[in-house]
Amino acid sequence: MDREQNYFDALIADYVAARDDERELNNQLVGVFGGVVTTLALFGAFVTFVSGNEPSNHIHDAAAAAVPLIPLALACMLQVTASQATVRSFYSRALERELAKLLPPGKPDMAGYPLLRPVMYREMIAELNSLSHGYRIPRILQLVAMLSLEFIFLGLLCYMARQYAFYLQFIMLVVYLPVIVLLVVEAGNGTVNGRSYFLKLVRDTRARRATPLLPLAQSPTGERKLLSYLLLPRPMDLSKALFFPIGTLTLIVMQPSVLEVPYFVPRMLVLWFILEILIYQGRYQLNDLRGLDEDQVSPNAAQRGRIPTRAAGLRVAAYATLGAIGARVVLTVILCGLPFVSFFHHVIPLAAGVLAIAVLYEGIRSVERNRFDACDPRRHGPPIIGWLVVAAVGLGYPLRAFLGLSLPPTTGGGKDIAWEWKWPWNWDLPWQWEWPWNWVWPGQDDWTPPFGLRIETEWPIVLELAAYCFFLGIVFVSMTWCLEGGTYVSRSRMVYGRRIFFADVLIARKPHLLLLLRQTRSSVEPLQQTIPVSTSAFDGRGNHWLDHGAKPHAIWNAALLIATALALLLVGRMWGIPWHAAPYWVCALIAMAALMLWATLPVRVGLPILISRWLADVLVTVAAVFTLVTATIAAAILSPRSTPTLAIVIGVILTPLAYSMPTLMYKYFRAISYNDLRLPDFLSTFTPRTISRQAVRLIVGHGLIDRIWPTDARTPR
Structure with missing residues (x-):
């Protein structure tokens, strides 16, 4: 009996408190609603003020565009208060129903009204005002009140923005539209979908009550922070960002006059930022979303630094990643508002090139994924598919260099293309449609490159630079993926003095990794569903797979040789050295031979019979450096071109880099394991x-x- 009485007293106390909160909440609603109406009136006066022709009325467009944030903030507060009112209404109705169960049965109707019982007030108010099941006229009046405010705000906002620049209009659209959509969605959740809204809140509250009120210690997940991933998903891939400025610097050496093009250096820096930080990093995030299942089951998932899902949850992480991709797209368009950056002339070529390679790569990877069979790991796509995956990734390197070679010299800013709305048949684009028999082909006098691209150098050096970057990228990609393939190795055993490695069955999802891993001298077999007998555990993440040597026909060996040979031709073309300049070509061939010897010198195995390993490394390294310096000096002296000092300095820097970059990359990957490729702590815990x-x-x-x-x-x- 005491328990029932205590329960009744608790319900009464809670109901009284709820009614008091309801009165206070109604006062807040009235006050905030009045503030919204007043602010909208002031906003309308402000729009009229700034729309006048008086010089004294002029306010900077960017400052005026921020004024609608004031009524929008009040509207947000109004909606928050309305959502609280919805929760209070359902809670009060639940209290009334519980109290009605505890009242003595058989009580007469109140004041002679049929079926009118005590504690029914909140139910009657809900029946009157509910937007989903309420009376028709109150529902219409509420809709008129809400829609009137929305129409007034949107009308004034559009009227104010009608004369602004396109990019300021775009910023206003990006800022205001999502908030307005959220307001509409929350209003629908709190009114029409109020029952589901309250039920979800009750469930979430019940789950929260199960946790203590003390500060929660976050258990380590081994993953990087979500904010770190959203800002910079692939920090280690920023090494690829060097190819864009390499293309630009090559252009400066070949055509120093491009430095006189207006805004050349700022345009190069902004386009570099757009390409590497916005477009390519957004592309990586999209790739991580598509391969999320593969990354989660990867044996080195935490070290790879892909989308972190354990702390925030899969749903939150996925939506946050989509939001980061959208933010990158928005920022890219906003940067086109700079007077020296054009959407059509600059951003479209950047995005089109990246998108074309992305579509090619994802198409080939889809073939690999569709052929995966967990029951039979030996059944996967043919080797040609794996090689196509490697080649598709390698295309990104010459793309960067080509864009750096062609985009910064182009003139024209975002204002040269009219952004006001026109029907498609009236569009004035950088190119015009003509029938194929009227096309003007490259090499003809009237030919103009699409999107305003201008190649300031001869096509042979463009092709040589593209080929050099492609094979340099193949060295990088193939050796990196070989180390990644080694992380799937989990078992091994000795057979006649030779160690046989067994890779996890999941490597069949990425057969190109197994293909590259088998380019080493190690014997690697896919692991069956049952663990083979006489095998022991093995951690392939810390093994130096490339240090034990590779097969002579390994793809990175061939790519290293081709890239170094192309560097010889590229440097000669960059300095304009003729074929009959024998001193340079002799020095270049000697430098190439020294670099090949230095690259193939064993990392851990010396020459104990002839000379110590340390001394051999020193001698070969000194010889490589000496030949590089000699080849650089010979190229600078024998160049027939008359170039400014700045171009000569840049050429002197690029020459040894072009020669040594493939070898340095090759030596680096031979000396490390996949564990050495982990993200720095300051990036993973950002x-x-x-x-x-x-x-x-x-x-x-x-x-x-x-x-x-x-x-x-x-x-x-």
Whole structure:
């Protein structure tokens, strides 16, 4: 009996508190609604003020475009208060129904009204005002009130933005439209879908009540932070960003006059940022979304640094990644507002090139994925598919160099193409449609390149640079993926003094990794469903697969030789050295031979019979450096061109880089394991808190920071 009485008293107390909160909430609703109406009136007056022709009325467009944030903020507060009112209504109705069950049965109707019982007030108000099941006239009046405010706000917003520049209109669209959509969705959830809205809230609240109120210690997941991934998904791939400026610097050496093109250097830097940070990093995020299942079951999932899903959850991480991709697209369009960047002349070629290679790569990878059979790991796509995957990725390197060679010299900004709306048949684009028999082909006098692309150099050097970058990319991709394929090796056994490695069955999802891993001298077989007998556990992540040597016909060996030979031709073409300049070609061939000897010198195995390993490394390294310096000096001296000092300095820097980059890359990957490719800690744990801590650490020092800002401190969530 006491328990029932206590329950009844608790319901009464809660109901009284709910009614008090309801009155306060109604006052807040009225106050905020009045503020919204007043602010909209002031906003209308402001729009009229700035739309006048008086010089004193002029306000900067960017500042005026931010004024609608004030009524929008009040509208957001109004919707938050309305959502609270919905929750309070359902909660009060639940209290009324519980109280009605505890009242004595058989009570007469109140004031003679049939079926009118005590504690029915909230039910009657809901029946009157509900937008889903309420009375028709109150529902219409509420809709008129809400839609009137929305139409007034949208009308004033569009009227104010009608004379703004396109990019400012685009920014306003990106900022205001998502907030307005969220307001409409939340209004629908809190009114028409109120029952589902409240039920989900009850379930989430019940789950939250199961956790203590103390600060929650986040258990380590081994993954990188989500914010770190959203800002820079593939920081290690920024090494590929060098190819765009390499193309631009090659252009400067060949045509120093391009530096006189207006905004050449700022345009190059902005396009470089758009290509590498916005377009390519967004492309990587899209690739991670498509391959999320493969990344989650990868044996080195945490080290790869792909989409982190354990801390935030799969749904949140996926939507956050989509939002980051959208933000990159928006920022790309906004940067076209700069006077020296054109959407058609610059951004479309960047995006089109990346998109074309992405479609090619995803198409080939889809063939690999569709042929995966978990029951039979030996059944996968033919080897040609794996080689096509490697080649498709290698195309990204010459693309970067070509874009760096062709885009920065183009003139014309975003204002040279009219952005006002026209029907498609009236569009004034950088190219015009003509029938094929009227086309003007490259090499003819009237030919103009599409999108305003201008190749300021001869086509032979363009092709040589593209081929050089392609094979250099093949060296990078093939050796990296070979190490990644080694991470799938989990078992091994000795057979007649030779170790046989067994890769996990999941490598059949990526047969190109197994194809590259078999380019080494190690014997690797796919692991069957049942673990072979007489095998022991083996961690392939720490093994130096490339250090033990590769087969002579390994793809990275062939690509290294071809890339170095192309560097010889590319440097000669860049300096304009004729074929009869024997001193340069002799020095170049000697440098190439020294680099090949240095590249193939064993990393861990010396020459104990003839000379110590350390001394052999020193001698070969000194010989390679000496021949590189000699070839560079010979190229600069024997060049028949009369070039400015800046172009000569750039050429002197590019020459040894072109020769040595394939060898340096080759030597680096031979000396490491996949564990050495992990993300640096400051990138994998990037959060606003860690950045602030590092800034304070620079001021107070390493010894004091651990005492005043310990790393194991957890902030409440």
